Amino acid sequence: MLVNPLVTVIVPNYNHARFLNQRLDSIFNQTYNNFEVILLDDLSQDNSIEVLDSYKDSRIIHRIYNKKNNGSPFKQWKKGLKLAKGDLVWIAESDDWADVTFLEKMIPIFSENENVAVAYSDMYYVDEHGIEIVDTFEEYTQQSHPTLWKNNHYYKGIDYVKDFMLNKCLIVNASSVVFKKDLGKKHIDRILNYKKAGDWLFWNILLSEEDVYVYFRGNEKLNYFRYSVQSTRSYPTIENKENGLIERTNVIFSTLNMLGLEQEKLQIKKREMLDWWAKDHSVIESLRIGFKSILDTAMFQETNVYSLYRHYIKYRIKNIPLIKTLRKNNYVQPNSLKN
Incomplete structure (x- = not known):
């Protein structure tokens, strides 16, 4: 049973200097206080390092700035997981941001049901300027199930993968997710060759573990998922x-x-x-x-x-x-x- 667990917040960044203040402020102002932060930069060409270095919070336990670009966000995830001390991990992608109550409302889920391996929240879908755009997530999930994602729910992990995660990734944004570190470390090597879809396979693998559950918090939106021209989620060519x-x-x-x-x-x-x-x-x-x-x-x-x-x-x-x-x-x- 996890009671007031330490959470490791991993912030992998690449060329998102203009979003970093909003991202980091939303982390350090969390109402849940028992967390540590690992800042990662994959050889950004903007002033990201300057912004990252401007934060002096004692909860920052590591700053790792690559001298060579990794070419995959999931190699950055591995670096963070290797250094993480927390029982739970939140990968806070550098161009997104969160409600300050995100951790406070997500962490108790792991105490209420010790079999939960992955928990994620509903989110706002926003543009480069942080302005909300069409709720693509609602349309996306309704194609799989008309009502399930309108409410909070637990779901057996393996059944979730079979029922919903074979056609598309319904855990669409890592920034909305908290997961158990030990499972993440166990399986992270299986996605290191991916550049875009590794998170989809990662969630499928974690949820296919024996007797694990996924939880979705659908009664309120706690994450802001940004789609930008710089985003790793874009397909510009x-x-x-x-x-x-x-x-x-x-x-x-x-x-x-x-x-x-x-x-x-x-x-x-x-x-x-x-x-x-x-x-x-x-x-x-x-x-x-x-x-x-x-x-x-x-x-x-x-x-x-x-x-x-x-x-x-x-x-x-x-x-x-x-x-x-x-x-x-x-x-x-x-x-x-x-x-």
């Missing part, structure tokens, strides 16, 4: 778009393997991923080497180029009106909530 889809494919395949691979389920997921690729690439883009890189993923090892293009042509002929509508409304590229 064709290469990033393709890498994002490759990672999405790998997460789904890894999760299916973890749950016990069912060939019927695998075939359904293969078709779904091929639909994503066909929808997300123009005819010209489909001729790029990057388009065929899907064949290098574990899920598609037995697929050949002919099969890939045959599916692409069939999908696009069948869905020309849909694709035109999606492109017109900027829905074709994976948005910030689709890892």
Whole structure:
């Protein structure tokens, strides 16, 4: 039973100097006081170090400023987890911020149910300037279940993954999450090669542990999830778009393997991923080497180029009106909530 546990707050930063004051102030002003802070910087090219160094709070136990860029936020997560002394971890991403009662309201969940491994809260979805934009999270979750995310709830971890986390990551923002450190340290190495979708696989792995639960606090929004042009959640280039889809494919395949691979389920997921690729690439883009890189993923090892293009042509002929509508409304590229 965790009573007044120490929380390690890990702040991984890269080029978010203009957001850091708001981020750090929302941490150091938390109404729950039993926490430590680890500040990480991945060789930022702005004045991030100057901002980070301006904070002298005694709860900062480590400042780690890389001399070489890691290229993955999850390698930064590992550094923080390795140094963490707390029983619980909050990865407070540097471009987001939190309500000052975030920890006060989230930490008791772990005392009320000792089997909870991951707890997360509802959130505001905001733009670069902190102005609330359309509640994409509500629309995103309602597609999976019309009412579940409107209320606080516990859910058996393995069932949560099976029921909801195979198609998309419903724990869309690490800043809204508190999780048990020991489980995080146990599994962090499995996501170090990811750049974008590693958090999705991370939550799936943690929740697939035996007898663990996830908790969602849906009765109030305690986190502010920022979508910005600098965000690691953006897909500004064709290469990033393709890498994002490759990672999405790998997460789904890894999760299916973890749950016990069912060939019927695998075939359904293969078709779904091929639909994503066909929808997300123009005819010209489909001729790029990057388009065929899907064949290098574990899920598609037995697929050949002919099969890939045959599916692409069939999908696009069948869905020309849909694709035109999606492109017109900027829905074709994976948005910030689709890892």
